[in-house]
Amino acid sequence: MFQDCSITVLLVDDNETNRYIIAHMLRDAGFNSVEAATGEDGLQLIGLSKPDLIILEVKLPDLDGFEVCKRLKANPETASIPVLHLSANFIGSRDRARGLDSGADAYLIQPVEPVELIATIKALLRIRQAEAIALTLAREWQITFNAIHDGVGLLNDAGMFIRCNESLIKLFGKKSSDELVGHLHQDFIKPMLEQIQIIPFYRAQETQRREELEINWQGRWYFLTIDPIYDNLVFAGAVLIIADITERKQSELKLQEQAWEMSKLNVSLIRSTSELDQRNQELDRFVYVVSHDLKAPLRAISNLTQWIEDDLTGQLPEENQTQMVLLRQRVHRLESFIDGLLEYSRVGRTEDITESVDVAQLLDEIIDSLVVPDTFVIELNQMPKLITKRLLLQQVFANLLSNAIKHHDRPDGRIMIS
Incomplete structure (x- = not known):
């Protein structure tokens, strides 16, 4: 549950002997201890030592233990720290009742046996740990609940809101959950159900299954879901979910138009x-x-x-x-x-075959087939062999050479291919 060596106990007692004995018990049990002799000193040490539990003597020279406990429980930063009253003077039933009423979590009478003191401390720490876990889970659940984009509400068997998230509050134009919790959900969704005769909550109660409904309200589309809840086969309420599906509906319409096109x-x-x-x-x-x-x-x-x-x-x-x-x-x-022309006419309609092409030989054939003026000189450097589509490469070279000759600005020229 917890490691004793990491637990710090603040001991507030003006009697030095009592502090010594109790501090010794705490150390034997594996707890760390911090000591104070007055109520004011104890209050100051709380902020410095941040104790996990406080053992508080009732009879103190300045503030009595009851007053110190009230101040601790009134402060949100220290209210969750368990307080154990310990007294040899205030031992009556009324004293114990007063201590517990002032906010103390336990009350023991001096002298106390070590086993009882340590057992009480561990019990209080377990309670505090359980409360911390429950508080954390509740906080996480509420954060998750509020993070849901859809409006969600929990209804009792009469249809009243028990709990709702932020999205549902905003959907109904309210400022806080207090304006919804304790009120019938029917009063809020009736304006959305102008043409619906039976409210989905009642239908779900009758059919004992989920009810779903698409609603067009105030220019937007919503998808309403009611999921019934049963406790030992008895209808106990339902979960209401209202999702804004306007964008989805608009997308569906666009998709229908696009499908037609x-x-x-x-x-x-x-x-x-x-x-x-x-x-x-x-x-x-x-x-x-x-x-x-x-x-x-x-x-x-x-x-x-x-x-x-x-x-x-x-x-x-x-x-x-x-x-x-x-x-x-x-x-x-x-x-x-x-x-080649016959094959070229079929380009794109038949699969072209790649082959090994000697570029120098291909260029010789192309040059030989062209009408090259005597005033033009074509120089051919060393050419590689390529794995390619011969016809397409031949057409590229033929076009380049033909255009170079045809569009040259002088009757003579020199073409270098490298």
Whole structure:
């Protein structure tokens, strides 16, 4: 329950021998002790030593123990300190009654046995500790109760408020709980229930289950809940909760409007998607036809150059043979370019494949396919190999080089790629 070594007892007695004996008992029991010989000294020591318990002799040279006890109990800072009266002179029943009436927590007659004194002290400390715990719990409960954003009230079996939190007080426009506690809750919620014939409290009492109700009052929405309370199967009251749900209701309305707009957009999107699919199919057919019509004569040119070279084997000069090879290479590049256009037309609709690309070789092919004026010089430094989408990279380089040549402010120029 408590550690004796941390307990300080203030002993107020003008008899030095008594103080010595009792202080010795306290030390043997493990308590710390502080001593005072007069009532005034005792009152001053309380603020300095902050004792957990006070042993107070009734007969003192200045203030008697009864007066000291009254002052202690009248002061909020010291009222909770247990006071044990101890006297060898005031031993009658009236004396003990007077001491207890003045606020003392216990009264013992001198001489007192150590076991009785220590047992009484421990009992008083247990009581004080229990009271402190109960006070702390009550304070925490009240803080928590008041921290609840919703209005909460506890009702008895007649519907009267027993307790309520700050939110409920503010909801009804009151200044303190005194204006609600002891009054029927029906009188406060009737204005909110203009179109409701049966008050939810009575319905919950009849149905023996929770009653819930949404209320539109003074331009705001509230959710009212009544939870019945039973004690040994007997209706004992209810818990009233009133939550402001205005923001939630407004959000629900906005969500409904947005859902309707989303529904219309979804229909429009489906229609647009269908039209887009149809156009993509038409584009695929068009690109296929165009690529087929372009590649057919290219294949014929390639085959023709090969036939000419085969028929004139040994007769064509080396320069003409080189030109035939270059012609076939450019035909193959043009075919690849057409295939690239076909793939480019499907970008976003098909999965692009990444591959290892020799950037230097790619640039050579692009430069060879462009019409580069003789007055332009293109220098190519060492290029890396990349894992990327070849077609897209080819298109980027082709656009950059073409724009650099086309939009240069002079007929001659130099392009460096590094």
